Amino acid sequence: MIQQLSVFMENRTGILSAVLDVLKQAKIQLYAISIADTTDYGICRIICDRPAEARKALMDAGIAAALSDVCAVELANTPGAAADMVSLFAREGLSLAYLYTFLFKEKPVMVFRTDDAAKAKQILESGGLCCFQWN
Amino acid sequence: MIWNPIKECMPEEQKRELQGKRLHKVVDYVYHNVPFYRHKMQEMGIEPGDIQTIDDIVKLPFTTKQDLRDNYPFGLQAAPQSEIIRIHASTGTTGNPTIVGYTRKDIDVWSECMSRCLTAYGVQRSDIFSVAYGYGLFTGGLGVHYGVENLGATVVPTSTGGTQKHAKLIKDLGVTGLACTPSYALHLAEVIEQMGIKKEDLKLRVGAFGAEPWTENMRQEIQARLGLKGYNIYGLSEIMGPCVSYECECQDGSHINEDHFYPEIINPVTLEPLERGTDGELVFTTLTKTGMPVLRYRTRDLCSLLPGDCPCGRTFVRMSAIKGRSDDMLIIRGINVFPSQVESVLLEIPECAPYYRLIVDRKDNLDILTVQVEARPDYLSEGFDTLSPITALEKKVADRLKSVLSISSVVQIKMPGSLERFEGKAKIVTDNRKLV
Numbered sequence: 001m002i003q004q005l006s007v008f009m010e011n012r013t014g015i016l017s018a019v020l021d022v023l024k025q026a027k028i029q030l031y032a033i034s035i036a037d038t039t040d041y042g043i044c045r046i047i048c049d050r051p052a053e054a055r056k057a058l059m060d061a062g063i064a065a066a067l068s069d070v071c072a073v074e075l076a077n078t079p080g081a082a083a084d085m086v087s088l089f090a091r092e093g094l095s096l097a098y099l100y101t102f103l104f105k106e107k108p109v110m111v112f113r114t115d116d117a118a119k120a121k122q123i124l125e126s127g128g129l130c131c132f133q134w135n
Numbered sequence: 136m137i138w139n140p141i142k143e144c145m146p147e148e149q150k151r152e153l154q155g156k157r158l159h160k161v162v163d164y165v166y167h168n169v170p171f172y173r174h175k176m177q178e179m180g181i182e183p184g185d186i187q188t189i190d191d192i193v194k195l196p197f198t199t200k201q202d203l204r205d206n207y208p209f210g211l212q213a214a215p216q217s218e219i220i221r222i223h224a225s226t227g228t229t230g231n232p233t234i235v236g237y238t239r240k241d242i243d244v245w246s247e248c249m250s251r252c253l254t255a256y257g258v259q260r261s262d263i264f265s266v267a268y269g270y271g272l273f274t275g276g277l278g279v280h281y282g283v284e285n286l287g288a289t290v291v292p293t294s295t296g297g298t299q300k301h302a303k304l305i306k307d308l309g310v311t312g313l314a315c316t317p318s319y320a321l322h323l324a325e326v327i328e329q330m331g332i333k334k335e336d337l338k339l340r341v342g343a344f345g346a347e348p349w350t351e352n353m354r355q356e357i358q359a360r361l362g363l364k365g366y367n368i369y370g371l372s373e374i375m376g377p378c379v380s381y382e383c384e385c386q387d388g389s390h391i392n393e394d395h396f397y398p399e400i401i402n403p404v405t406l407e408p409l410e411r412g413t414d415g416e417l418v419f420t421t422l423t424k425t426g427m428p429v430l431r432y433r434t435r436d437l438c439s440l441l442p443g444d445c446p447c448g449r450t451f452v453r454m455s456a457i458k459g460r461s462d463d464m465l466i467i468r469g470i471n472v473f474p475s476q477v478e479s480v481l482l483e484i485p486e487c488a489p490y491y492r493l494i495v496d497r498k499d500n501l502d503i504l505t506v507q508v509e510a511r512p513d514y515l516s517e518g519f520d521t522l523s524p525i526t527a528l529e530k531k532v533a534d535r536l537k538s539v540l541s542i543s544s545v546v547q548i549k550m551p552g553s554l555e556r557f558e559g560k561a562k563i564v565t566d567n568r569k570l571v
Contacts, residue, residue, distance in 0.1 A: 008510070008519065008525065009550065041525065041548070055516075059512070063551075065516055066519040066520060068519070068520040
């Protein structure tokens with residue numbers, strides 16, 4: 001499990017810029033950004049080096065941000081790696097709320113959210129995949 | 136045609152004499168039956184004997200919507216419960232609606248006044264008349280219904296909703312008359328067009344539209360699309376319901392049923408009576424009501440009483456179109472909505488911050504209320520990582536609002552801090568409806 005920062009944002013010009021600017025001022029290193037949107041608003045999910053500090057910087061700037069633990073798994077950097085991983089979940093009937101990827105030190109990392117993190121971990125391990133660690 | 140020429144065309148002097156007699160009688164009645172009025176009059180040092188002519192009305196205390204709420208539910212009722220045969224209610228601001236009880240005599244007066252309105256619109260016994268105001272606590276449905284029956288035309292109690300079925304009935308039954316809100320009339324026209332029904336296939340010829348402000352342009356559009364002639368009807372439940380005033384064929388203002396409802400125009404700030412032709416707040420005194428009579432009830436509607444005689448022959452004074460409100464009440468799809476009602480709902484929801492906006496639009500001829508409210512920062516900063524709590528919150532707010540306001544609204548959750556903060560008087564409401 002790794003920590004993810006989530007920011008609720010309205011679909012309005014300049015909002016993302018404001019959020020990223022706060023993180024820049026706090027000298028936060030970003031690894032991944034994913035944005036899901038609806039017509040009126042969206043949610044920005046961020047993986048970064050110091051999530052607790054990043055959250056505090058945002059809250060101090062009046063921007064509501066949340067920290068949550070999400071599953072992350074390291075994949076092989078080969079075609080089909082993502083398909084194999086997701087098929088493990090599909091087979092077990094575990095659904096994904098969201099998913100995105102980033103590269104960390106040349107290694108692909110897939111971040112995802114399910115309703116049952118313990119079961120997800122068990123499925124990954126039985127499929128020979130290992131959970132992502134920062135070091 | 137005139138339903139009751141003896142009353143509707145009464146010479147001015149005779150009318151004022153009748154109004155004076157009736158005013159004295161109603162003042163005497165409430166003084167002895169409604170403690171609220173007795174105390175008010177005693178405080179002002181007046182008694183029923185001081186009220187002899189209609190000009191004495193200025194000595195009497197005003198009644199406000201707040202007085203009605205403070206005396207919820209039956210505090211202002213003058214008749215014993217055994218005499219009350221019906222209850223209507225209008226929307227309340229913070230929980231309590233305004234309750235109005237009617238005696239059999241009140242219902243008869245209402246039906247009489249309603250028949251005068253319908254006759255002025257040209258409705259006759261041979262007409263088939265569809266009442267598409269809501270039936271229930273709202274006065275619109277049953278009020279018009281009884282008037283149509285009293286006149287002797289055929290009433291089709293359509294009520295609201297089921298627009299396609301309504302359109303089919305209008306065509307199949309050869310409905311000739313229609314009562315509804317003007318915005319619903321436009322919606323109905325649209326549905327009729329979508330169903331491929333031509334207005335030449337319809338027999339509609341008369342429309343009685345009211346319960347919300349509308350304009351000459353809307354009238355032209357409704358008339359062109361439904362092939363009928365549209366007339367204004369005005370009323371409010373605190374006074375009676377629809378029937379308080381009505382347009383005649385001249386369509387230059389609406390005649391007030393002055394033998395039953397005495398109008399005044401006052402300056403809403405100083406409360407001073409204003410001259411004919413001057414805009415101000417409309418005030419009514421019920422001259423004959425027995426269930427819940429009201430003295431000098433402040434409607435908050437802004438308009439003027441028109442000077443001069445009407446060529447139709449009626450001597451009842453005419454009121455202009457309503458030009459606005461002296462409070463912040465909105466009329467949305469015919470329903471009264473106060474921003475304070477929305478506020479009290481939002482304040483009860485812990486996920487919502489006390490910052491909100493109301494936006495009213497008219498899309499496809501229907502009023503749309505949009506409520507924007509900020510989420511509390513702590514709600515969005517505890518383990519929140521998907522949008523489902525936001526959509527769930529939107530639904531929760533919309534459901535609560537619906538149960539209090541009786542109308543649906545579009546809810547938009549906003550980021551904490553995103554709505555403009557005001558110093559001084561906040562501009563909470565934006566009404567984008569064009570009523571010019």
